[in-house]
Amino acid sequence: MLTVIKFTETCRRYWSGFFIIPIYILMLSGCSVMPSFNESTEPEVAQSSETQETLSMSSQDMLANALLEAENRYVLAKRTMTVEQTEQFENAIRLFNSGNVDDASEALAPLLTGNNVSSAVWVLNGDIALNAGNTKQAVSDFHNALGANPFNYFALNRLGMLYREKGQFTTASNYYKQAVAAWPGFANTYYNAGILHDLYLGEKQTAIAMYENYLALIAVDVATPEKEIRTIERWIADAKRKFSSNNDLKEQ
Secondary structure (H helix, E strand, C coil): CEEEEECCHHHCCECCCCECCCCEEEEEHHHHCCCCCCHHHCCHHHHCCHHHHHHHHHHHHHHHHHHHCCCCHHHHHCCCCCHHHHHHHHHHHHHHHCCCHHHHHHHHHHHHCCCCCCHHHHHHHHHHHHHCCCHHHHHHHHHHHHHHCCCCHHHHHHHHHHHHHCCCHHHHHHHHHHHHHHCCCCHHHHHHHHHHHHHHCCCHHHHHHHHHHHHHHHHCCCCCCHHHHHHHHHHHHHHHHHHHHHHHHHHC
């Protein structure tokens, strides 16, 4: 089952030199499954001294900067579209964002001909297919996107979600790893990979690392709601508690 959710400003990234990620994208229902936590076990960070909090934030900022400044292999390998193609593509994006999916598909069609189709075009075509409930076509389009640019972390992230929905967790994890390798600064990959390792694979330590990277990236974005930051902090605290509890059981 597919669920439409709003794509946050934090997760908007460049495809071809300008912001063109749809405001609304299709993500799978499993991504709406959130880790549960016990309200009575809030992290003690809130009780830390001001000095400790400042040091923690400084460390978090350093992590975010390192991730964002890492080499973006997708951008380096992307194909440049002509001015006319860019205008057609932007128009298709606007139509898709406004809910005119059929018109968006029609506007995108001319860009899908020939042997030099942009990787970004394939991703949008895949999103249109997902909107129509055609998962098979979407998977094909995302693979085509990788054929045009193997470092397209948008396509890799979407494939990770789709294969996780199929129950192919190892395959999903591999796509997320490839997405991170393509550009470590894409926050959404860490969010989805964290949920995969936390809720589906039970790998709490890996989940913690993914959540912490995601938190670092959204925390430096002034557009991120404080509620989202606090939610991820609770997920991290909960995963750490469960990881510690599992280790204690193993030692008994």
